[in-house]
């Protein structure tokens with residue numbers, strides 16, 4: 075029997091006015107159409123709740139590019155889901171945020187690219203910093219909790235203290251300092267984003283010091299490639315989190331589309347329960363039966379689930395192998411080579427611009 | 431490699447002293463919202479009483495930890511100096527000393543001496559914070575233990591603020607209640623001067639200095655969490671407006687928040703029902719105790735629940751305004 079999903083990640087659209095070079099959306103994101111209409115998304119919310127989901131993250135791309143976001147939020151709230159908006163801050167505006175709160179939005183996660191306005195706008199590829207601050211302030215004025223999310227890389231790791239100060243100033247409940255995970259555009263830009271060991275050590279010391287102060291909760295997401303154990307990707311494949319992509323495909327994680335040979339179901343032609351429980355792709359790496367050595371006999375397998383399948387595929391060409399991020403993996407030297415190379419001067423490539 | 435340069439070079443005494451003071455400036459409990467409200471005259475009578483009663487437990491731990499510090503030193507002159515703190519607290523005879531003065535403060539704010547001495551109003555989070563301090567001294571060496579006591583550097587100043595605030599805002603406190611604070615305005619600077627000189631003289635390596643700074647930070651955090659506990663007990667808990675309470679098929683309930691969900695069982699449910707914005711944490715505990723007479727741990731269960739839910743962000747605590 076499939077486990078109970080607790081969290082729905084509703085990728086409402088891959089369109090986004092920003093062009094972050096580490097965007098986790100697929101390189102060919104523009105091929106993925108927003109094929110679910112309002113009714114279909116509202117049905118997804120009800121079916122998710124019936125499956126046991128408690129919480130929905132409304133994300134993208136940028137969810138506020140959809141003009142029916144209000145209807146989708148209302149349907150989710152009506153289905154007794156906790157509604158959490160994950161936004162870059164535009165094209166959302168204050169009035170629209172207020173309207174969303176009125177129909178049942180409960181919290182907002184806002185991405186900020188850097189603590190300096192110019193640097194933030196540069197990474198975003200769009201003038202957006204001031205808009206973001208306005209959305210943050212409006213969120214708090216509406217009494218909603220605010221989470222600030224920052225993707226960290228070589229170009230902004232030196233400013234974690236300023237980022238934390240900004241989050242405190244904005245009265246955020248929590249800041250997520252998420253070192254880049256190399257999927258989608260981030261994988262393409264990996265050499266231009268990878269930080270140095272010294273940078274990471276300095277930033278992590280600052281984070282530790284700040285974490286001991288009261289108030290703001292600070293989450294530090296360890297960087298890929300620098301640890302010796304992998305992350306428990308998505309809390310396990312098809313285990314807790316259910317992703318519905320803009321075209322209706324139901325996935326175990328946002329990047330799973332990149333794996334060849336897996337068949338997933340589409341909510342346009344199947345009920346959400348079948349998409350979750352029965353799709354062959356969902357069951358491919360569920361549980362532990364698929365695991366190779368060294369995971370199969372490792373006592374951490376229930377904690378990290380053997381790491382990330384998409385990373386295993388990206389780095390070894392075989393999604394069934396132990397995540398090379400693990401020091402016990404026979405492929406771990408791939409990571410060391412990538413990490414320790416000299417990448418200075420590698421240019422960033424922005425995500426391709428939104429079609430209209 | 432030259433020994434006294436680079437990031438591992440020890441700080442000069444002045445720089446170490448400044449670093450210690452900077453910790454106090456940043457995280458000593460004079461910045462805690464509960465203390466800020468106390469000093470602005472915004473505490474209700476009950477809140478002030480609860481603070482006094484809980485703080486008495488802290489006062490009773492101080493001579494115990496000072497006794498432990500004595501056992502760590504082989505130096506007679508150190509012990510001769512340090513033992514004075516125990517005398518200051520316990521007095522030379524019955525009816526004297528800091529603990530006695532604190533009990534008089536308790537009476538002056540309208541509490542019974544016997545209930546305070548029996549720790550009846552002490553909430554578990556406050557007790558844990560005080561015990562943590564004693565355990566810290568138990569598990570660390572003399573230098574770190576002395577460094578942890580350096581919150582006294584900032585105590586003299588807070589005592590002056592407090593005396594002025596009491597005289598201005600809490601005129602209902604009976605005369606004589608402030609004698610403890612008065613006595614500390616003299617003792618704290620004297621004690622902290624000795625403690626600071628000790629640390630500056632003995633923390634010679636960069637590593638020892640770092641241990642001292644960490645000890646002082648830890649102590650500030652302990653005082654902070656003590657006030658957090660008092661704050662929760664004296665304020666009125668209500669469900670955070672964004673929290674979603676959902677019934678589960680198995681009859682339990684979950685409180686869903688932006689980053690987590692907390693499952694609550696039978697007693698949690700009943701406690702949550704009482705958190706309607708009219709009762710303080712102490713009131714909620716009182717109501718539960720009245721409904722379950724004879725069950726020893728009911729009040730502690732309430733305070734622990736409020737702490738857990740508060741930390742998860744599921745509850746908001748509204749301070750009770752003065753009468």
Ligand code: SF4
Nearest residue numbers: 090092094097135162
């Ligand atoms: S990472 Fe940047 S470009 Fe990608 S969806 Fe988020 S805000 Fe848009």
Ligand code: SF4
Nearest residue numbers: 369372374375380400
């Ligand atoms: S061998 Fe597999 S299960 Fe063990 S730590 Fe590495 S990835 Fe995790």
